Amino acid sequence: MFAIPAVLFAGMSKGGFGSAASFAATPFLALILEPGQAVGLMLPLLMVMDVTAIKMYWRKWDLRVAGVLIVGALPGIILGTLLYGFADPNVFKFLIGLVAVGFVIWQLGKSRKLFPQPKREMGTKSGLFWGAMVGITSFISHAGGPPAAVYMLTKRLDKMTYQATSVLVFWAVNIMKVVPYSFVGIFSKQTLTADLMLLPFAVLGVLFGVWMHHKVSEKLFFGLTYVFLAVTGTKLIWEALAA
Template identity: 60%
Template sequence: MELDITFFAFAIPAVLFAGVSKGGFGSGAAFAAAPLLALILPPAQAIGLMLPLLMIMDVTALRAFWRRWNWPVARVMMIGAVPGVVLGAGLYSVANADVLRFLIGSVAIGFVAYQLARARGWLRLEGRRPFPGAGYFWGGMAGFTSFISHAGGPPAAVYLLTRGLDKTTYQATTVLVFTAINLYKSGFYFALGIFTADTLWAGVFLVPVAFGGVFLGVWLHKVVSEKFFFGITYVFLTITGAKLIFDALT
């Protein structure tokens, strides 16, 4: 991994996306980091670079929302996430880089489709009664997609939005669930060699960017429309996802 101008030209915006989202603005935008980095790095390095930075952000957010979560809801999802993470690790161990690029690109396109469907009212989750075992199922889906590309937000939201949580409880529960999922992932990342000396060293340079992104998210929340921000994010993710799928297939 060369820490050159090209690397930082992609890595800094990627980490800023994640930090801005963790700062409470543009929830879900953190997922944009992995597809962006996967354009210039092997997928394993892209996700390996981001996980320690996301865990640092998790700790900061966890302190801010301490004990404001819904424990029964979080517990079910955290238990369900375990087999999802194991499945993700199993797939990673047998898949090549192009398969991972295709998966990251597909999840990026799917993320945009999910958000647009909700924004246009085609998909309404609030107030719906979940099926038996839904928390375990969607927790597993969140664990799997989070392992592959740090994209567990949409599956988690499908379940959390049916629970009638207020905004603060929803955010706190999300933070707790993904703090646990990222801890699960870290052990497998070490075992599978996804963490390397290069990714950890590169991450050191990006820690200030991560914190800066969190503070930027707080500021953007006050001065910029989330609709405008998401519009840019969706266009970016569509282009990036399509490019990753094209690269994987060709």
Template identity: 55%
Template sequence: MLTLDWTFFAVAVPAVIFAGISKGGFGSGASFASATILALIIEPGMALGIMLPLLLLIDLSALGPFWGKWGRREAVLLIAGGLPGVALGALVYQLATPDLLRLLIGGVSLGFVFWRFALKRGWIRIATGTMPDWVGGLMGVSAGFTSFVSHAGGPLAAIYLLSRNLNKTEYQATTVVVFLIINIAKFVPYTFLGIFSAQTILADLVLAPFAVLGAWIGVRAHFLVPERLFFGLTYQLLIITGCKLIWDGLT
């Protein structure tokens, strides 16, 4: 049962603004931290249901400033793989319990932080050459799947995009258009799986202005704020919330 009280909005409003800034300006997938944070106070499936319309609204808000600036081939490959990935995610979701979803979301959160840390330390090296097209399709499937179960497809898409020698704006624009299509595709299975409800829709109506505000800030921050500064906070949030969700899922 979702109670739209002050506790909910004290957590949800900053989380949604954060999602808007991340998706609107930095395109590296950290916006899923918002669903992770919400899953601390409400049932994980409900958190996913609340965030999907808001993420789509953020995508639409950021689409205009980046229109036509994406890498066309990269976008097509990721979308072509992402749609089957969404279908796979829907199949897995039907078998998942709330505790399993907590483990999945928490695990993806910690995995994202480890991936970024390992890249920085040189433990993992992304190919310096251009990855072949089939890798783009495979990463698309993986991104579609993780996007469905935790709104966390960005890091997998990033592995492929970072090898394609796109500039900062091309990279951001590609993530916007790819996840706009993937998020639209998620609406139908989310509806049939009962993830949306009158309560999640009401929460979305109240939170929508904050999503647009976050996207507006993010688009402008894209050209002003160093990505390192923004993600310093992101990593700390994901470590804390990811550990808490895994603990809750296990206990």
């Protein structure tokens, strides 16, 4: 039952209601599951959300911006695969917690304009670098939103193009993660069975997120979410270090 609100939230974010926070379901689930189980459970659901969302934003993306990030993500995914093969599970719990807390800091800094907006667009080399960051953070905890945003925000995309480009990037990145996840044994019969039960909530969350994207203010909702995410991330870090 704990997974249902987490999946609904991720779906709402994928639908455009605070899309950068769609990874938040993974830290929440990591409180009750092993890190590998948490990311393995979420990937098939995120892929269903991607398909649902991509129909809503079809061909409204900037293909060049998306392509640079997608190509750059590949070495990051490869690095994540190698790290997972050698690291203790508590290392991944620590990394998930670290990304969660880092995300909250990034969001707060961005909202208070502590991170200056670049005065010129980033070039392809910078885009490939941030794409690699997308790959590694996405592999660890489906948290590629912030590094993707660092690059995309320099492109001065309008709201619709930005959201559509983000949807396309993570549709491709999530597909790219299937084989590596299978190779390192992240998927299991239990996670795939749970995915079947949670599938309707994934689709419902995306549709609800699209509606909320146009109708509802995000400020209070995500303010509370960031508090829970900071607490969750801190707890994961503490548990990993204690172990």
